[in-house]
Amino acid sequence: MGQISLSNVAKRFGEVEVIPPLDLQINDGEFVVFVGPSGCGKSTLLRLIAGLEDVSSGEIVIDGTNATEMPPAKRRLAMVFQSYALYPHMSVRNNIAFPLRMAKLDKAEQDRRVSDAARVLNLTDYLDRRPGQLSGGQRQRVAIGRAIVREPAAFLFDEPLSNLDAALRVGMRLEISELHKRLKTTMIYVTHDQVEAMTMADKIVVLRAGVIEQVGSPLELYRTPRNLFVAGFIGSPKMNFLKGDEAKKHGADTIGIRPEHIVLSQEKGDWKGTVGVSEHLGSDTFFHVNSDLFDEPVTVRADGEVDLHYGAEIYLSPNTAHLHKFDAKGLRIS
């Protein structure tokens, strides 16, 4: 079981309200990702759930029991920290066994669980090393191992991949997703990387300045962002926003169109412009197109084979089925 619900949870540091009162429901077995720009309160929210920070007001209920006043150890949650927070003077084996030792499990059971975790995480050969003698990815796995041996109600991850290089990050991302599929335990995962959020989550919680902007599945957020902030945050490269006359034509204050929903043509189209910078990724090419119609260059995705030079004249046509309309307050018009 790993059902967590927050009601009216708020956090103040002195005078500063970092998290205004919010409600959030996390279901058993869900992979929930908190995503948002730096400093928006993702870590704080996670630490509130973990019990490492006290809530200023509100209630946290874990599996039906009020956990608001419970110390962290009693909440049956395991956390993986950004810095891994491994115990440097203990061997990998002792690191993983530490929570079991604290729980005074008998030695045989400890050994069994540690070797199980080590097998799952490919750490069997490293059990007698110190964390200092491991690579970043291996340390990450030890931190996860230390979390899974406790068989917690839910896992909390605070930007666990941000210290790894790009290739390793993709690998670990898959490993964590796979772990979730296998264990079927609730996981709460904090990141500022929307790609991680999109690829891993069952449910994404988009935060801005401590406020939940939208909660939903990755595709829900991609298809029907509730406001300009979510629209701009989810999706890579960013959605293009147009204001003024173009927007008025569609009866909106601002319209948004994703780079992948614009058709590019050299002969005809709705908007005429010139090619600026182009980014060739091989499979795709992203063109930044300038025009008098736009305040900022519009990003367009094209096939990797399309070859256009700087300054070339082209036409863009938005796919109106995928056009997002927003009112003056930045809220979606459906």
Place this chain on the structure above:
Amino acid sequence: MATQHSRSAARLMMAPAVTLLLGWMLVPLVMTLFFSFRTYLPLRPEVAQTWVGFDNYVRFVTSSSFWPAVVATLIIVGGVLLITLILGVILALLLDQPMWGQGAVRVLVIAPFFVMPTVSALLWKNMFMDPVNGFFAHILRALGLAPIEFLSQHSLTSIIVIVSWEWLPFATLILLTAIQSLDQEQLEAAEMDGASWPSRFIYIILPHLSRAMTVVLLIQTIFLLGIFAEIFVTTQGSFGSKTLTYLIYQRVLESQNVGLGSAGGVYAIILANIVAMFLMRIVGKNLDA
């Protein structure tokens, strides 16, 4: 860029410093060695200066004051190390807590370190431990008890207290910086892993402090083996508080037996080097880990 030319230039430029340091070290060492093999009694000119082989060495260790001096030295060094390390850890933990006036409190805690040993020994002797006017005597009398003559009845303990007071700031300072370098996430991780405060102290904080504690141990041992002013000012080596250093001082200056004192000095050099080697090995092992 270390060409032949620049290397010899570097050697040339280092030469004065190296020569000075070598001279500084070697001249007293050689003179001590020289005198340790001779009879030399400056106040008794009728005794001829002659080579006596290892006589001085044998006489130094067979004298009735030798073993008590070794024991006194070990008790003082051990006692001070124990007190400064334990109290140092406790104080460092307390000072690490956020509190009002933290800066001022830290300066106050460090302050005793800046008081010269002679001065602090005098302060303790006259202001605290004096059986007539001392602060402790006043307290005891106020409680209706008889004042204690600390320096004669509990001479070793008194000296340990004085020296600990002088060295506690040093230990605290080093341990405090070590505590501050502990990753808070490690403590939080341990908390989430279900470790109570005592467990976190034993399994996370103490191991983290072990290197700093070894450094404190090493540096203090080397300095404590040579404490002198505190004994000179308080007990003058009486009441069983005569350490090796003080014994050597008495041999040379009070008995004016330079040969015998020098032999003691050579023993002290050997002892200090054994301790240093032993401790360097611990530190080395610690640094590897």
